[in-house]
Amino acid sequence: MNINNGFSKNILNIIKKKDIKLKPRWQFLLKDYVIWSVGAIALIIGGLAFSVIIYLLRYDDWSVYGQITGSIWEFILLTLPYFWLLILAVFILVTYYNIKHTKKGYRYSLPMIVIISIVASMVLGVLFSHAGIGRAIDDVLGEKAPLYTKIFNRQIIFWTQPEEGRLVGLVVSRVSDAEFMLLDSKQNEWRILGDANLIEVGKPVKLVGEQSGENEFHVEKIMPVGPGRKFFMRHKDKHFPGPLGDPKIMERIKKYPEFKEIFEQDLLGHKERIKEIMEKDPEFIKNLEKLNIAPEIIEQLQAE
């Protein structure tokens, strides 16, 4: 059965009468570009998430899991970076969705697109990781992000369990060769008994050992902090705002000479910021004097 010849002319007449226009090419191109761009951005975010995962897992203290947990599986479950895995999964899905919705995306099967998305995110993640981007992201989040220990790096919480023999914090003072002081992630002060020659004041450390008193910890193994190291440097920021800043930290500056030394270096390292604070807060210099900051440092700051 065929259609009569008037049918074709009738359609052309409708197109002309109703003035039906061709949709412009740019609209289709724009849609394509949006799909490809969102897919590419999702792929990059997935790669970034994977680079952070690599960084977090690389420094996950695999060598001491036997000392700090019952089994490798318990250790993995407790320390897996779930947030970043979730981000990776979400952006792999977004990449998949966008590949599927490209002009020829339907030609590829679901498993193939999923594998392409995963492999591409991982390859990018490895490249980003080699470029140090995973570390940089963790450093920035550690320094600035709210809820860092609850969301981005739960290893800090895992390592802040002294009753389980794990402690992480910032070394604020070396008392003797066998004793030093540490501030944990909740700003509690700990007396650490162990080889103080292995630590450096102003640097965070992870400790494996045993809690021997209310705020006393007997250390067996001292390890450097990889992911989260900048989280322990947040104290630096707290010095600057306000007339006295965080009173707890001000007290520590007075109490620990090494800590004060670090603080003084920080002041000189942030001259521009100090200048801004001095303009806004005339009491700032007086407060520095109250903290017994070296007069030559105050002079240098004022001279700037």
Added chain:
Amino acid sequence: MDKCGNKTDEELVTLTLADQDYFLYIINRYKDKLFRYIRRITNVDPEETEDILQEVFIKAYTNLNDFDQALKFSSWIYRIAHNQVITYYRKTKARPHGHSASLSDEEVKNLASDLNPAKDVDIQLLKSNIQKTLGRLEEKHREVLVLKFIEEKSYQEISDILRRPMGTVASLINRAKQEFKKASK
């Protein structure tokens, strides 16, 4: 009318983009094929089929700038017809349940021989009942059989029309053939 008879579909698209009158040649080239295709995958009467077809050509014209020259134009316009049938069913809330376009002897032979009925089904019986059998199949099975054995589309073309991977098309055809054999018994 015949002055464009030797032009390819893609050339006609290019000409239409410059002058809408050339669209007439595209309509003439595809109206009967698409009319039969729509009738074969649905159960709507000829008047409604013409309405659907009219929409297909208007959509094809509106979206002509979206036609990807890397694909076959016939796959592209069959895809629009496929989508328009789905839209029609959504609007009318009906589902296809029959098969109303008649088949030529050649088409019946093509379908029957590929389904290898010698062992399972009597070929004469299959020939006489083939339209009814197709009508009893699920729409996705009916459509893929129509595309493969009646429209004689390649796997790649069916993949482009249904927007499914080729592997999925192959297994869909296999399942449809099995369903066809079952339904014809």
